[in-house]
Amino acid sequence: MDAPHIARRLALALQRHAGLHGSVEDLRRLTGGATKTTWSFDLLTVDGRRPMILQQMPTMTASASASPGLAAPKLDAAEDARVMIAARAHGVPAPAVLAVLDVHDGLERGYVTERVEGETLGRKLVSDPAYAGARRAMAAQAGTILAAIHSMPVAELPFLQRLSPARELEVYAGLLARTGFSHPALEYAVQWVRKNLPVDWPDALVHSDFRTGNLIVGTEGIRCVLDWEIARVGDPMQDLGVLCMRTWRFGGAGEAGGFGAREDLYAAYERASGRPVDPLRVRFWEAFSNLKWAIGCVRRGLSVRADGSPASLELCAVGRRMEEPLWDFFQLIEA
Template structure:
């Protein structure tokens, strides 16, 4: 969908002095769930604004995300609870020219894991990232529920049922996934007190500069649930990107758990985290499978989807290592 400068200027003018001039509008690489643009603009008072425009895109064959109208509301609530994240400046919904999304401040930093892990310029940041991310996650889980919009409540059994239905819809059973479903069904943890769950708290969604964590990105999978889900997802091997640390490729479990407990005052239940780590590996494997079949069936032909499909076997190995 085209992004018109005059439409962006019109939306921004609801938050800054008019008239607004859009000086630069450039598409950025985004995921399947969002269309992302870098925006430079000047308001009527002569103030320059460096912004990111994020709007909902077709979610295709994976329907995990919340209504895009809710994303900026969650992000604002998180910022109000001292979670490091970009300030939301303006929102728009069902706009004829732009669709639904929001404008937020553009912050400096890097998200690409291979750059963070390989560039010596980020050595100090990597050393600080365990504590930074643990503190940020503790703050996510402390966001007052009454500050949030109406988010879905997603207990473990409901997510497992949904994930299984997605896998069955493909029509090609994977024996290792069947083992994973059986293992998880036998170990569903008792309900935990509801807290805000980011839903995709992982390396790749962290904006990092040379000193450490700048912002937590991508709130489209936010929901209410078990906070251990976020920890298990961060520990899932797929999000280590070749890094040595069991937590996001950069940290140790012991250090992260200790830092999270200090910041949150909540104990880390290792069994709960293991359940969600197994769940995360299975979820990622099924996402890879969905991507592959969207390509193979001609629904959304894409070399990238085909390549992601080959990673099903990685998820299978992770499941076996975690459960056997």
């Protein structure tokens, strides 16, 4: 479907779902892939120009809840939108959802949100002098935002899967087994996680991908939290562990996202949530998340087309990066 055709359908969808009348202008595709296709555009109305984002999710990537145990949880477009709507209602800076698309719109499943201006590129955020002030604030901001996410009432979102640490290991070990790829370091990491699973944790809504690269940042700090499609109910310490992974520091010195101090993240979280951070559980999830990313690299690297040829040179290159999170995993468990 070409851009002019999408623009016409998009204008009709916004009129139908949100009562917004106008023409779609400057429609530009930002990213594309197996999970989402993202478009930036402006809706020109009698009241002025409104910046927006369209995200499309092909039907084939609908929620993994339809086939539990076969894949990691992934929300469909309507569920993703509902989580963001609930998050904003709870004071979390999530994208403002304007319309949720359906089959009658002819645009695949997806949703439209307001567009938030800012930077998402990790290397720029952790090194550019223009964001020095933001870096001083972001660890505390992240702790406060995560505390708000973890206090969201999950009863309002009954479609979310609950993943205990043991269940999450079962899912990812199963994904690795289905690749047929065998590696001693991966096998050791799986066994280490199995032996060190937490036995007690409070259930909470977990973003599960809260990290540099999924945050829109301005010079004052974090403006918006993106990519909610793998949210689940689980151990809240998981989010702190993911944010502290070396992979998502993009070369920055700060242990929290490459931009700040782990201590500042923890202190802000405790102030905002009224609950103590468990450093050992955070480190467990940091290690486990490195294993999950290593498995993700393997799966991407082994991706093939219908004829059996490698899916792309880019995915092959991602596959070779398996060793980086594995190195980080072993550094963590030795420490």
